[in-house]
Amino acid sequence: MPAVTLDVLTIGNAIVDVLAHCDDALLDEFGLAKGTMSLVDAERAATVYAAMGPGIEVSGGSAANTATGVASLGGRSAFMGKVRDDEMGAIFTHDLRATGVTYTTPAASLGPATAHCLVLVTPDAQRTMTTHLGIAGELSAADVDEELVNGALITFVEGYLVGLPSAESALAAAVKAAHAAGRQVALTLSDPLWVGSQRDAFCALIAHVDILLANEKEARQLTGKADAEAALAVLAGWCPVVAVTRSERGALVADGTVTVAVPAEPLSSVIDTTGAGDLFAAGFLLGLTRELALPDCARLGALAAAEVIGHLGARPQVTLADLAEQAGLL
Amino acid sequence: MPAVTLDVLTIGNAIVDVLAHCDDALLDEFGLAKGTMSLVDAERAATVYAAMGPGIEVSGGSAANTATGVASLGGRSAFMGKVRDDEMGAIFTHDLRATGVTYTTPAASLGPATAHCLVLVTPDAQRTMTTHLGIAGELSAADVDEELVNGALITFVEGYLVGLPSAESALAAAVKAAHAAGRQVALTLSDPLWVGSQRDAFCALIAHVDILLANEKEARQLTGKADAEAALAVLAGWCPVVAVTRSERGALVADGTVTVAVPAEPLSSVIDTTGAGDLFAAGFLLGLTRELALPDCARLGALAAAEVIGHLGARPQVTLADLAEQAGLL
Numbered sequence: 001m002p003a004v005t006l007d008v009l010t011i012g013n014a015i016v017d018v019l020a021h022c023d024d025a026l027l028d029e030f031g032l033a034k035g036t037m038s039l040v041d042a043e044r045a046a047t048v049y050a051a052m053g054p055g056i057e058v059s060g061g062s063a064a065n066t067a068t069g070v071a072s073l074g075g076r077s078a079f080m081g082k083v084r085d086d087e088m089g090a091i092f093t094h095d096l097r098a099t100g101v102t103y104t105t106p107a108a109s110l111g112p113a114t115a116h117c118l119v120l121v122t123p124d125a126q127r128t129m130t131t132h133l134g135i136a137g138e139l140s141a142a143d144v145d146e147e148l149v150n151g152a153l154i155t156f157v158e159g160y161l162v163g164l165p166s167a168e169s170a171l172a173a174a175v176k177a178a179h180a181a182g183r184q185v186a187l188t189l190s191d192p193l194w195v196g197s198q199r200d201a202f203c204a205l206i207a208h209v210d211i212l213l214a215n216e217k218e219a220r221q222l223t224g225k226a227d228a229e230a231a232l233a234v235l236a237g238w239c240p241v242v243a244v245t246r247s248e249r250g251a252l253v254a255d256g257t258v259t260v261a262v263p264a265e266p267l268s269s270v271i272d273t274t275g276a277g278d279l280f281a282a283g284f285l286l287g288l289t290r291e292l293a294l295p296d297c298a299r300l301g302a303l304a305a306a307e308v309i310g311h312l313g314a315r316p317q318v319t320l321a322d323l324a325e326q327a328g329l330l
Numbered sequence: 331m332p333a334v335t336l337d338v339l340t341i342g343n344a345i346v347d348v349l350a351h352c353d354d355a356l357l358d359e360f361g362l363a364k365g366t367m368s369l370v371d372a373e374r375a376a377t378v379y380a381a382m383g384p385g386i387e388v389s390g391g392s393a394a395n396t397a398t399g400v401a402s403l404g405g406r407s408a409f410m411g412k413v414r415d416d417e418m419g420a421i422f423t424h425d426l427r428a429t430g431v432t433y434t435t436p437a438a439s440l441g442p443a444t445a446h447c448l449v450l451v452t453p454d455a456q457r458t459m460t461t462h463l464g465i466a467g468e469l470s471a472a473d474v475d476e477e478l479v480n481g482a483l484i485t486f487v488e489g490y491l492v493g494l495p496s497a498e499s500a501l502a503a504a505v506k507a508a509h510a511a512g513r514q515v516a517l518t519l520s521d522p523l524w525v526g527s528q529r530d531a532f533c534a535l536i537a538h539v540d541i542l543l544a545n546e547k548e549a550r551q552l553t554g555k556a557d558a559e560a561a562l563a564v565l566a567g568w569c570p571v572v573a574v575t576r577s578e579r580g581a582l583v584a585d586g587t588v589t590v591a592v593p594a595e596p597l598s599s600v601i602d603t604t605g606a607g608d609l610f611a612a613g614f615l616l617g618l619t620r621e622l623a624l625p626d627c628a629r630l631g632a633l634a635a636a637e638v639i640g641h642l643g644a645r646p647q648v649t650l651a652d653l654a655e656q657a658g659l660l
Contacts, residue, residue, distance in 0.1 A: 018421075021647075054398075054425035054645065057387035068384075087417040087443075091348075095384035113417075315384065317351075 069282025275314025399612025605644025
């Protein structure tokens with residue numbers, strides 16, 4: 001077996017987020033379903049942007065956020081995803097590397113611009129996302145660095161890639177390489193609307209997944225079950241390890257031998273839920289690589305999620321390893 | 331006299347800020363003087379950026395921040411300054427217009443990139459800035475829209491433009507047009523290091539300035555006086571209206587008939603002082619256009635400054651007009 005060089009490698013869309021506060025009327029005006037992500041073309045993205053208030057640009061992307069979370073917890077992480085050699089691509093690359101994440105996917109010198117996601121944060125702290133994928137949607141098997149996959153204990157795939165024509169080959173290559181090297185593959189369902197529209201592609205991939213993460217809506221969407229417990233039971237029949245997050249009601253986790261409910265971290269303030277799921281994944285997956293007990297993996301996830309919910313933006317603003325140490329989890 | 335269409339027109343460098351927290355060691359490493367702004371070339375900017383942690387991109391620029399403050403207070407404001415037709419230029423333009431500021435300076439289709447400013451925020455909430463001016467430094471007389479100047483009660487010039495070879499002609503054109511239309515010209519000294527290096531250019535411009543703003547360090551630097559009171563006395567001999575801000579000790583203001591000390595607003599938290607001076611200017615100048623008593627102009631400035639000190643970034647996150655109404659100032 002090749003040497004272990006990484007705890008978690010994540011694969012996903014390389015995106016710069018444009019965050020702005022807005023009221024519910026703006027979501028209604030554009031027919032956006034609160035708490036979901038919509039893929040749009042450049043023209044539609046420009047129309048929504050024109051209607052938005054002043055924004056804050058922050059590097060994002062679900063799997064990239066997870067990689068920064070793992071690094072902030074003291075783990076070794078890397079990210080694979082595609083940017084252009086433009087200003088946003090340079091910002092994305094800088095921010096990821098500055099947090100200690102290994103990021104070596106070459107920036108494209110041709111093709112559409114680096115992806116951006118318009119994140120509309122409503123007064124209830126929910127985020128509703130409009131993404132123009134640009135070059136990120138062109139990730140392909142040629143971008144998969146098998147050496148990184150071979151060295152990573154877990155290769156974690158963002159569900160937003162599932163069903164994208166080009167990314168399918170990248171995911172197949174990564175999964176094959178990971179399993180050939182005796183590693184584990186993890187997947188997050190990412191978004192209930194996306195799960196609904198890409199059901200077959202998700203089911204095909206899940207057959208090769210060792211660790212599955214989802215929030216309650218996504219889990220119910222995929223399984224057709226009415227509640228999180230029933231959805232978890234179905235998912236636990238498909239994958240060896242499953243975590244279903246339920247916002248302020250904490251998470252349910254199962255590994256074939258135990259099923260446990262873990263409470264959410266108490267929060268002093270809920271500012272912006274962007275990235276909460278991504279950071280839960282960071283803690284949960286790093287916990288698994290450190291062979292923590294399953295409930296402690298979920299607690300580590302909840303702790304990481306709570307930090308990013310307390311501020312605008314989807315990446316930690318403090319060193320999560322310190323919080324985890326104070327909590328006795330790492 | 332032409333019709334009044336604006337309360338305040340501001341002229342300055344069109345800049346996107348890249349904000350990051352850092353410790354004092356990083357400032358030492360690059361020989362940066364805390365609380366000041368340094369102009370650097372593209373190569374030096376890239377070196378500092380590479381050493382910085384992950385950033386947040388927010389539209390900035392001193393005079394542009396002031397224009398957003400005036401708009402947030404319910405005033406009619408416009409900004410003149412130069413961007414390229416690149417990604418950062420589009421962000422700058424969007425954010426300014428989204429706050430209700432009139433911004434019509436055409437984006438350049440050739441030349442260097444839109445300016446950016448690396449803002450290093452240390453744990454004491456001070457900001458230290460490294461600016462690569464790019465196309466902003468090429469603002470010229472041809473960019474001055476005399477119709478805007480004619481319609482603005484006050485044309486406010488950012489001191490960072492003073493002494494820039496190209497901008498000199500723009501400032502001369504704006505000052506001439508404003509006075510020909512019977513309007514007032516305001517200037518902020520902007521930065522103590524800049525004042526020191528461009529003393530002659532500042533003195534030449536101040537001869538045509540009706541309203542002068544400075545912080546204590548800048549006022550002492552220009553006048554050579556040891557304290558704010560003595561510096562104010564000198565400046566009040568040069569310009570009809572003068573305000574000298576003294577951070578947590580409030581402001582001193584003088585208009586030839588009275589000299590008044592106005593306390594700072596009480597602050598619940600000091601997060602980032604970026605933009606404090608810009609927002610003081612917004613309140614102070616709008617107060618003058620509304621013919622408030624001089625101390626109330628300073629109070630309106632202090633109120634606007636306090637809002638931006640309480641969060642990361644140099645532009646208001648709430649409607650300042652509401653705060654001003656609650657305080658009985660507007």
